[in-house]
Amino acid sequence: MSFGKGHNLHLIDGSAFIFRAYHALPPLTRKSDGLPIGAVAGFCNMLWKYVTDEKGSDAPTHAAVIFDHSSKTFRNDIYPEYKANRPELPEDLRPQFPLTREATRAFNIACIETEGYEADDIIAALSCKARDAGGRVTIISSDKDLMQLVGGGVEMLDPIKGKPIGPEEVEEKFGVGPERVIDVQALAGDSVDNVPGAPGIGIKTAALLINEYGDLENLLANAEQIKQPKRRQTLIDNADLIRISKSLVTLDCDTPLDFTLESLEVRDPDAEALLGFLAQMEFRTLTGRVAEKLGAEAPVISATPVAPSAGGAGSAPAGAPDFPQIDRAAYQTISDAETLAAWIDDIREVGYVAIDTETTSLDEMQAELVGISLATRPGHAAYIPLAHVAGEADLFGGGALVEGQMDAEAVLAALKPVLEDDAILKILHNAKYDYKILARQLRDRGGIHLSPVDDTMLMSYALYAGAHNHGMDELAQNYLDHKPQPIKDLIGSGKSQISFAQVPVAEAAGYAAEDADVTLRLWEVFRPRLMSQAVTTAYQTLERPMIPVLAAMEREGILIDPQHLSRMSGAFAQKMAQFEDEAQELAGTKFNLGSPKQLGEILFEQMGLQGGAKGKSGAYSTSADVLEDLAAEGHNLPARVLDWRQLSKLKSTYTDALQTHVNPDTGRVHTSYSITGAQTGRLASTDPNLQNIPVRSEEGRRIREAFIAAPGKKLVSLDYSQIELRILAHVADITTLRQAFKDGIDIHAMTASEMFGVPVEGMDPMIRRQAKAINFGVIYGISGFGLSRNLRIPRAEAQAFIDTYFERFPGIREYMDKTVGDAKRDGFVRTLFGRRINTPNIDAKGPAAGGAKRAAINAPIQGAAADIIRRAMIRMPEAINGLPAKMLLQVHDELVFEVREDAVDDLIMAARAVMENAAEPAVKLSVPLVVDAGVGDNWAEAH
DNA sequence: GTTATCACG
DNA sequence: GACGTACGTGATAACA
Known part of the structure; x- marks a missing residue:
């Protein structure tokens, strides 16, 4: 049966529902996973209330929920600034949009949106069509922009007040009847939608003028006759803008529709689909209410977060979709x-x-x-x-x-x-x-x-x-x-x-x-x-x-000075040749200094030095550790090899290789960041890796001088101070550590003071160094062996330090035990921000067991730090928008920017604020985040 | 392709 | 009581 007389079409303004719901409710999240869900909850409640309301003779025969499709519409072609000053969507609202569509379908109500048009246009077209067919229309919305549609069988209904809006209500609001509403809006403009209108003219004046002159065109044609000089001039000067405004506020009955009115016929909700959706969203109250009303059984919604074992790491997809064979x-x-x-x-x-x-x-x-x-x-x-x-x-x-x-x-x-x-x-x-x-x-x-x-x-x-x-x-x-x-x-x-x-x-x-x-x-x-x-x-x-x-x-x-690199390469080559000669003289034979195998044989067989240890591959280790020990005993050959190796590394990996990565079109080096490269949430940088450019040695640091700012610009480096220790202080809830960070005290000195009972003032630097090593060790899952090697002290002594540390900070031990327990129970650990890091080897036996435990302990700390800088980076473009500045590099706890010289201070202020507040609002840290800044013509100066 | 080494946080 | 170990990466050269 075709739509016509006796039919009643209800059109629900879906976007208005969403925003109302979002602002009316606190930021609810789904219990099992923290998915923001407040707007969806409010939306569903409003839809349910609408569905169950007694409407009597107003009950719809046809109904649809209409959504705005995208931010850009044909109106932007008419006037690019249309709706341009709308604030950004809140970050927790956008992901809820698709869910409101799903909700609408779950309620078995037609769900409509069309590209390039606003919901209002579709509502207009549907209203015209239904009215022309002889039916009645009720628009469920209180949006004033829709009031032009009222009349001739079209009525609005304020969904909150439940109050009908007819021609009288429209006249009350605009001072004119529905058919002249667009004229008033064109004159008055709208600051929310950024419709310009005529400056200085509001709804009151506009209505007055329209009532006097009949309609807008007549008014503009006779603008000269207006008595008030200022008003007259405004209208004459802004006639074009007013006409553009009118086209912006006018809703077009001819918006194309790719469905029929008949297809909007009211359908009963499907209990299973609706309850399934509501249960998935974990809306307990509403699920119960709907189940009761529909006479169906309410699905069980588990009270606790989803069982972690289900579909755990790497398991085969239980109930995976049944796909056709790939051909x-x-x-x-x-x-x-x-x-x-x-x-x-x-x-x-x-x-x-x-x-x-x-x-x-x-x-x-x-x-x-x-x-x-x-x-x-x-x-x-x-x-x-x-x-x-x-x-x-x-x-x-x-x-x-x-x-x-x-x-x-x-x-x-x-x-x-x-x-x-x-x-x-x-x-x-x-x-x-x-x-x-x-x-x-x-x-x-x-x-x-x-x-x-x-x-x-x-x-x-x-x-x-x-x-x-x-x-x-x-x-x-x-x-x-x-x-x-x-x-x-x-x-x-x-x-x-x-x-x-x-x-x-x-x-x-x-x-x-x-x-x-x-x-x-x-x-x-x-x-x-x-x-x-x-x-x-x-x-x-x-x-x-x-x-x-x-x-x-x-x-x-990032811009590179290739000449600086090539000069360094030349200098390195010279010195290396010199070291190579010396080394071969000391060895008494020519050999390849780059071959650990040849070196090991010379050192431990021909020369018979002590300390040769073969690894599992049967080769002697010639790592820097080993060579340093030998050099410390007074052997010259290992010392020369170490010198050679340092330069060889710097030359081959940096001064030579970086030059080949300069893009011929841009003259700059473009790294590629891997988002999934590291297990903890850190980024990885490749082709080239710009996250391991030397800084610790003096020779190495000079390589950073080749990373430069373009003329008239500066490089700015901002880095988090001690971010992982701060996160540890927060997650393990160590009062003394937290207080020290709050007071801005030297954290390593404080640790030493607590452990050894010495005052922070005038502390022996050696003691502080040991405390620093322990602090880092804790983050990595400390062991006596590791600490002893790092500090080059006997293992028993290292173990004694660790014991003292845990006595003094029992909360750290509790945190470590709890984290390992979580990993064993769940098969994964989480960061403060919900990132999941799976720990498949946590139950391993033998040597791998210790490694898996330490990785599990480290992951939430390193991962939370990674989450925080990611959050900062995601917010950064918006925060520095308008500044002549670009974010170029990330090095785990550091961001590097290129900034026009005159904007350096502004950039530092804006970027630092973003970085220091990056945890919020998701997490309120109990320690402050502190960001240090540096500026220079090159990265060495800025760091 | 794998291993050893070493650059970074 | 022994195992072997700091956490996380990528690039290079040697060697198989």
């Missing part, structure tokens, strides 16, 4: 506009898409895009070849473009709206890579800004850090029982390796589409586990937001 031959190759359009429609229909890009290089700064693959359902994937070339590779990487490929720019232009659409989730594996590649495409149109993104690599990391690595092939084996085709099959390896652009399209399509398919499948496996394993918050707040932040830092890079 590389079944994937499509997209080579015409029609097929591409069909895929884009499919993506919009599904609301998400797995994507993978194929390129010519692993270096995102240089790689050229070769093709893109898409997947929307397991087994349903396609490859779009864009830049495959034919024939033998010449010096420039190949011949002419292969036939049958679409124009790359046209494809990217078609995909850009999808890739940037707030409502379409892009699923990738290692999204940072593709994000950087896509940012470099369509440059004349500002690049492609991939968002929003789910990253299966980061999901795996949130779930299984410590259990295994997170490469796609490894995950596919573990969780899909499938071995993806190795890239080597296509491009070979070593010297004969070819570029992906040279791979024949047919072969490339199978490989590339498989990657997208696998990514999609992994996502379906991991997605429910994030919640059940209580790592959703960690994933959402600590992993996913790192992608754009790190991408920006990596693309920026």
Whole structure:
């Protein structure tokens, strides 16, 4: 039956519900995993209240909840500043948006949103359509922007007051009837939506003018006749702005709708679906209430956090989705506009898409895009070849473009709206890579800004850090029982390796589409586990937001002075040659100083020195420790070798290698940060590693002089002071340590004073050094052996120190015991911020047992420090927005910025505030975080 | 590819 | 009582 007379359509303003719910309720979180859930709870309560309210003759025959789709709409084309001064969404609200959609569907109410339009436009179009069909409409909202729709069978209902809003109420509010509301709004403007209007004219004046002149056009046409001179001038001067304002506030009845009114017919809720959703959200009260009303049994909601053993580290997916077999031959190759359009429609229909890009290089700064693959359902994937070339590779990487490929720019232009659409989730594996590649495409149109993104690599990391690595092939084996085709099959390896652009399209399509398919499948496996394993918050707040932040830092890079490096290389080479001669003279034979094997034989066999110890590989150890001991006994050869080794290291790893990493286009070095490289949440830096640039030795530190600021700029380094010890003081709750940090006392001196009963004033530096070593040892899971080696004191003495330490700080021992106990019981430990680090070896027997315990003790401390600097980095772009400054590097507890000289102080102030407050509001630390700052023309000066 | 060594926090 | 050990990384050269 078609919609018409006697029918009543209810339109619920979903976004208004969400914001009302969010602000009305305290920041509730789900008990089992801390997922922010307050807005969803309020939203569900409002929907339930709406559903169960006695409406009598107003009961709807048709109903829908309408949501805003994305922040950008056609209004931004008319007036770019529209809604531009809206504050950023609170960080705990955004992840709740998709859940409110799920909630709506769980209530079995139609859920509507359309790209490029606001909810208000859809509500307008639906209202017009229903009214024209002879039906009645009730808009559940109190938004004044919707009041222009009232009349002719359309009415509004304030959901909080339960009060109807008809033409009289509208006139009360605007001073004019509904049909003239847009004229008043155009004149008065709206500071919330950033609609300009006419300056100095508010609703009262606007209504007065409209009532006098009939409508806006007539008013503007006769503006000269206005008596008040100021008002007259304002209207004449701002006529254009007023007309733009009118087009901004006008809701269009012709907004395209891709569904019928009939499809909105009211349906009874499905008890199982609704209760399932509410139980998943752990809304106990509402679940009970709904179950009672629907006469169904309430599902059990466990009172405690999810049992940690369920689906634990690396276990096979119990109840994993039943996927079709992977068949590389079944994937499509997209080579015409029609097929591409069909895929884009499919993506919009599904609301998400797995994507993978194929390129010519692993270096995102240089790689050229070769093709893109898409997947929307397991087994349903396609490859779009864009830049495959034919024939033998010449010096420039190949011949002419292969036939049958679409124009790359046209494809990217078609995909850009999808890739940037707030409502379409892009699923990738290692999204940072593709994000950087896509940012470099369509440059004349500002690049492609991939968002929003789910990253299966980061999901795996949130779930299984410590259990295994997170490469796609490894995950596919573990969780899909499938071995993806190795890239080597296509491009070979070593010297004969070819570029992906040279791979024949047919072969490339199978490989590339498989990657997208696998990514999609992994996502379906991991997605429910994030919640059940209580790592959703960690994933959402600590992993996913790192992608754009790190991408920006990596693309920026840091400026290098290659001449400084090359001068140092030359100097090192000279000295090394000298050391080499001396060493060979002392040895009495020519040998390779870089060969530990040859050196060991010379030292411990030919020369017969004592202290030679063979490791499990049967080779003598010639590590610095051993050589230092020998040198201390007065042997010259080990001393020369040590000198040589230091320079060799500095030259090969730094002064030589760094030069090769300078990007020819930018003149800068662009490292790549691995988000999942370290088990604890720390980043890892590769190609080159800029987190281990020398600083401890004088010669080494000079390498930092080659890291420079561009002309007119400075490098600024900000680093956390003692962050891990502060975290220890907080988590182990050691009163004396906490107080010392609060008072800003030298923490190592304080420790020594507590342990040995000596005053801090005038302390022997040796005693302080020992206390410092113990403090660090504690963080690492101390042992008498380790401390004795570090301090070069007898083991019994080291053990006595440790015993004294634990006597004085019993809380530390309790913390360590508790952490190991947690690890044994759960198979993982957590940081203060909910990051999970799995401890699969905690029950190991033999030598590995001690190592696993120490790793478990260290992980929450090192991990919390990593979480804190991540939180700071995620907030940094916003905090320094507007300053001529860029964040360039992260070195675990240090951030390096490049700043225009005149803004150094502002940058330090802003960045320091972010860093020192980075734990909040998630965690209120009982110790202050302190950040030290340094400034210079190079990194050595700044550090 | 694995091992030894050493650079960093 | 012995085991072997500080926690977390990445790059390089030698060697197999």
